[in-house]
Amino acid sequence: MDAGKSGALRKGLLEFVVLAVVSSGRIYAADILQRLGDTEFATKEGTLYPLLSRMRRERLLEYEWQESEAGPPRKYYRLTPDGRRQLAAFRAYWKSLTRLIDELGTPPCKP
Amino acid sequence: MIHVGLSGHTTTFLLDEEGYRSLRSYFERARSRLGGDPDREEVLRDLEQSIGERFAALSPSGGRVIAGNEVDAVLGQVGTVDPGSGNGPDRHESPMRRRPFCRIAQGSWIGGVCTGLAIRSGIRVDWVRTIFILGAVFTGGIVVLVYLALVFALPVVQTRDEYEDLCRLSP
Numbered sequence: 001m002d003a004g005k006s007g008a009l010r011k012g013l014l015e016f017v018v019l020a021v022v023s024s025g026r027i028y029a030a031d032i033l034q035r036l037g038d039t040e041f042a043t044k045e046g047t048l049y050p051l052l053s054r055m056r057r058e059r060l061l062e063y064e065w066q067e068s069e070a071g072p073p074r075k076y077y078r079l080t081p082d083g084r085r086q087l088a089a090f091r092a093y094w095k096s097l098t099r100l101i102d103e104l105g106t107p108p109c110k111p
Numbered sequence: 112m113i114h115v116g117l118s119g120h121t122t123t124f125l126l127d128e129e130g131y132r133s134l135r136s137y138f139e140r141a142r143s144r145l146g147g148d149p150d151r152e153e154v155l156r157d158l159e160q161s162i163g164e165r166f167a168a169l170s171p172s173g174g175r176v177i178a179g180n181e182v183d184a185v186l187g188q189v190g191t192v193d194p195g196s197g198n199g200p201d202r203h204e205s206p207m208r209r210r211p212f213c214r215i216a217q218g219s220w221i222g223g224v225c226t227g228l229a230i231r232s233g234i235r236v237d238w239v240r241t242i243f244i245l246g247a248v249f250t251g252g253i254v255v256l257v258y259l260a261l262v263f264a265l266p267v268v269q270t271r272d273e274y275e276d277l278c279r280l281s282p
Contacts, residue, residue, distance in 0.1 A: 009159070018225045025206055029157070029161070030161075032143035032166075043188045044156060045161045045190060046141070046189055046191050046192040047190060047192075047193040049154045049192075050148065050150075050154050050192060050193065050195050052157075052192050052216070053150035053154050054148075056150075057149065057150065070164075070167075071161070071164055072118075072160055072164075072168060073119070075157075
């Protein structure tokens with residue numbers, strides 16, 4: 001697939017992918033980057049931090065500080081109830097989209 | 112050598128001049144990219160903390176000087192700030208983007224006039240310099256005066272990236 005087109009698609013999906021990663025439990029930004037690192041959605045702090053802060057403003061995520069043995073305290077993120085609803089809605093929407101795309105590719109049934 | 116403190120880190124890091132300049136220009140760009148983001152300061156602190164963690168891995172006790180190329184590598188790993196949708200300045204690209212005349216210090220020989228003209232116009236800097244040098248020879252130094260006038264008249268921008276940001280952000 002054309003890299004530019006799939007890139008735009010991935011960019012739009014990143015927010016939902018992050019929701020899915022954070023849904024696994026309390027997670028630190030570096031773990032999110034690592035989890036995405038070997039997928040199509042590999043990203044960097046420069047992109048992730050502004051996104052996390054916007055998602056927090058939209059009350060999809062929340063974080064709490066936690067001391068770390070090495071270095072400064074870290075922000076651990078988790079989903080809010082709104083975030084969980086958004087993720088469930090997205091998953092349902094994604095399934096309906098893939099079904100639709102599959103159906104659009106097959107010739108319509110003749111009556 | 113410059114001592115640099117980064118958000119969340121209790122120890123300071125030692126950078127060389129070049130590294131310090133790279134770091135500073137990274138944060139200037141990040142700040143302008145995040146523009147009107149209500150959480151701009153918090154995002155900048157998060158970035159500082161991450162960069163600090165990578166510096167700490169390079170210089171565990173904080174005593175080693177971190178060189179310019181190491182700083183650039185770390186900044187490359189952290190990546191350019193992408194304000195994303197709904198954040199930061201309006202990113203509609205107008206076809207008539209204003210590209211101001213500037214001097215650009217990065218890669219300059221004298222005052223950055225030729226690098227500035229080259230980057231603004233998209234012509235290779237070697238050609239711009241050749242034209243200036245030939246001009247200086249054949250006009251008996253008038254071009255040299257023009258060059259000096261431009262050094263005084265044009266504002267200076269540190270790096271090419273900064274210039275492109277300036278163009279993107281200018282109305």
